[in-house]
Amino acid sequence: METVLITGANRGIGLALARRLLTDGYRVLATCRTPSAAAELAGLAGTGDLEVLPLDVADAAAVDGFAGxxxxxxxxxxxxxxxxxxxxxxxxDDMDYAAWAEAFAVNTMAPLRLAQALKRNLLQAARPRVVTLSSQMGALSRHSPGAIAYRSTKAAVNKAMQTLALDWRAEGIVVCPVHPGWVRTDMGGPNADLDVTDCARGLAALIAGLDLSRSGHFLTWEGEEHPW
Ligand SMILES: NC(=O)c1ccc[n+]([C@@H]2O[C@H](COP(=O)([O-])OP(=O)(O)OC[C@H]3O[C@@H](n4cnc5c(N)ncnc54)[C@H](OP(=O)(O)O)[C@@H]3O)[C@@H](O)[C@H]2O)c1
Structure with missing residues (x-):
């Protein structure tokens, strides 16, 4: 049985992916900021091997300590x-720089910091994989206005993950940033294209098949190449 850790698993794509991977037979370590408030996540306990753990990914000390x-x-x-x-x-013309810094901590630095913290655990697995939810909104090849903070944090995490993939290739760790589609969640809103269950199904298939041949590629939830 493979073990998967998901951050922000109390709602949205994280929750749907936890549900899907439990059904698929993974041991799921589902992290969220406040487990006591994560009733829907806790409700998945009967469906498989679930552990819910507290983690605020913006808390650097907590992330570093997560290896423990x-x-x-x-x-x-x-x-x-x-x-x-x-x-x-x-x-x-109107930027909230504090919110941008917070987004950079969560969207860009936390994925690398957590991967570093858990590297020893990853190296104990037969086919270790790091999948980071990025966004087409961070693709430099797309020319769309607005959302400067969000776009730039996702562009930056793409570069961080591309480089991490190269740096860890020799140790056999697969690293991919993934665009999950435009998904109906709190973030994606009600008009988004994709149901969160379909997104989770695609991500689960991608996770199951991912190997070093695709490490360092920017992929979609359907496993296709996404232009950088
Ligand atoms: N939905 C889309 O259309 C879409 C498109 C492209 C990319 N994405 C990416 O996909 C991922 C999931 O998106 P979503 O649509 O599911 O978003 P969402 O519905 O807004 O959920 C976001 C999740 O992230 C958690 N989170 C935020 N800050 C955190 C922190 N400091 N520590 C731990 N958890 C934190 C939230 O926890 P709380 O409940 O505690 O706030 C929540 O569980 C994100 O990385 C997003 O950028 C989404």
């Missing part, structure tokens, strides 16, 4: 899912 929580346990898959938009004011 998982001490000695192999980790097959790390899913960096937790993400924030960066606040409502992020246009060319």
């Amino acid at each position: 929580v998982l001490a000695g346990r192999p980790l097959d898959v790390l899913v960096n899912n937790a993400g924030v938009m960066g606040g409502p004011r992020q246009s060319a």
Whole structure:
């Protein structure tokens, strides 16, 4: 049985992916900021091998210390899912710099920091994979206005993950940033294209098949190449 850790698993894509991977037979370590408030996540306990653990990914000390929580346990898959938009004011003429910094901590630095913290656990797995939820909104090849904070944090995490993939290739750790589609969640809103269950099904298939041949690629939830 493979073990997968998902951040921000209390709602949205993280919750749907936890549900899906439990059904698929993974041991799921589901992290969230406030487990006591994560009733829907806790309700998945009957469907498979679920452990709910507290983790605020913006808390650097907590992330660094998370290796202690998982001490000695192999980790097959790390899913960096937790993400924030960066606040409502992020246009060319009106930027909330504090919210941008917070988004950078959550969307960009936390995925690398958590991967580093859990590297020993990943190295104990037969086919270790780090999957980081990025966004097409961070693709430099797309020319769309607005959302400067969100776009730049996702562009930056793409570069961080591309480089991490190269740096860890020799040790056999697969690293991919993934665009999950435009998904109906609190973040994606009600008009988004994709149901969260369909997104989770695609991500689960991608996670199951991912190997070093695709490490360092920017992929979609359907396993296709996404232009950088
Ligand atoms: N939905 C889309 O259309 C879409 C498109 C492209 C990319 N994405 C990416 O996909 C990922 C999931 O998005 P979503 O639509 O599921 O978003 P969501 O519905 O807004 O959920 C975000 C999740 O991230 C968690 N989170 C935020 N800050 C955190 C922190 N500091 N520590 C731990 N957890 C934190 C939230 O926890 P709380 O409940 O505690 O706030 C929540 O569980 C994000 O990285 C997002 O950027 C989404």
